[in-house]
Amino acid sequence: MKLFTALKLLTRIVRGGEDSDYARYLFAEKLTHVLHPQTRFSEYGRSFLDDHDFQALYHKLEPANTRSLDRKFTLVELMKLTASVAGDTAECGVFRGASSYLICRENRRRGQGQVHHVFDSFEGLSVPGQHDGASWESGNMSAGLEVVRRTLSEFEHVEYHPGWIPKRFAEVEQRRFAFVHIDVDLYQPTLDSVTFFYPRLSPGGILLCDDYGFRSCPGARRALDEFFAETEEKVVHLPTGQGFVQKAVAAPLSPDPTPVGGLRPSPGAAGSPA
Numbered sequence: 565m566k567l568f569t570a571l572k573l574l575t576r577i578v579r580g581g582e583d584s585d586y587a588r589y590l591f592a593e594k595l596t597h598v599l600h601p602q603t604r605f606s607e608y609g610r611s612f613l614d615d616h617d618f619q620a621l622y623h624k625l626e627p628a629n630t631r632s633l634d635r636k637f638t639l640v641e642l643m644k645l646t647a648s649v650a651g652d653t654a655e656c657g658v659f660r661g662a663s664s665y666l667i668c669r670e671n672r673r674r675g676q677g678q679v680h681h682v683f684d685s686f687e688g689l690s691v692p693g694q695h696d697g698a699s700w701e702s703g704n705m706s707a708g709l710e711v712v713r714r715t716l717s718e719f720e721h722v723e724y725h726p727g728w729i730p731k732r733f734a735e736v737e738q739r740r741f742a743f744v745h746i747d748v749d750l751y752q753p754t755l756d757s758v759t760f761f762y763p764r765l766s767p768g769g770i771l772l773c774d775d776y777g778f779r780s781c782p783g784a785r786r787a788l789d790e791f792f793a794e795t796e797e798k799v800v801h802l803p804t805g806q807g808f809v810q811k812a813v814a815a816p817l818s819p820d821p822t823p824v825g826g827l828r829p830s831p832g833a834a835g836s837p838a
């Protein structure tokens with residue numbers, strides 16, 4: 565950052581008023597550009613950052629850092645797309661239960677008695693394989709079952725399936741799902757989770773992977789790309805690092821389609837039946 569630019573911004577900051585906040589943001593952006601050039605700031609003034617209720621809840625669930633605030637917010641927003649989709653919800657990889665809490669909260673808001681299924685070893689990550697890079701060790705991110713039970717204690721419809729993925733999946737093989745969150749960081753349990761849940765996802769249902777776009781989780785991305793290479797659905801890669809797929813809804817063909825705009829061709833017009 566040039567000295568002149570820095571001084572100009574500092575003057576705007578000390579002057580106060582509304583512009584001061586924007587000047588601080590610009591200053592932070594320029595400073596970051598020096599320290600970490602590949603980071604890109606998003607546009608100033610995103611309103612999700614003004615959602616103080618959500619921030620307070622997030623802080624309660626994740627007191628140690630704010631780095632997954634955008635992902636947690638995205639998860640809740642994506643669940644809106646499944647509001648009228650039938651089926652339960654599930655999370656593979658729950659750690660202390662933050663995302664599961666948000667999923668259960670949405671389920672409760674809907675009031676349809678959807679069950680939320682929790683799958684985790686409760687002993688941390690399994691052994692990383694050849695596709696998983698060097699970021700993880702087995703046992704990382706371990707939180708006991710009791711911690712998650714406490715986090716989710718206010719919700720009625722929760723079922724726990726402790727064990728190594730995919731051992732306990734058989735317990736829900738007859739269920740259908742509206743929303744599935746996969747967050748196990750590694751190739752094999754991600755592939756096992758997608759392979760099991762995708763066929764059980766209702767039309768319009770969403771499968772969200774928390775790890776898809778992270779350098780630290782190459783195996784998770786590989787698992788999704790391999791699995792969805794041959795399907796109609798493609799993975800939507802979000803700048804938050806998440807990737808999601810929405811199960812296609814087979815659109816019924818109307819026998820007498822109304823053209824866009826609602827206008828029907830007048831009798832005898834070119835192309836209309838005589």
Ligand SMILES: C[S@@+](CC[C@H](N)C(=O)[O-])C[C@H]1O[C@@H](n2cnc3c(N)ncnc32)[C@H](O)[C@@H]1O
Pocket residue numbers: 656657658659660661662663664683684685686687688689690704705706707727728729747748749750753
């Ligand atoms: C990144 S944490 C999950 C974070 C959680 N979704 C949240 O929002 O707070 C990864 C979780 O995956 C679990 N896990 C990883 N590999 C597993 C496997 N093979 N079987 C079962 N659980 C596994 C770990 O125990 C850990 O709780």
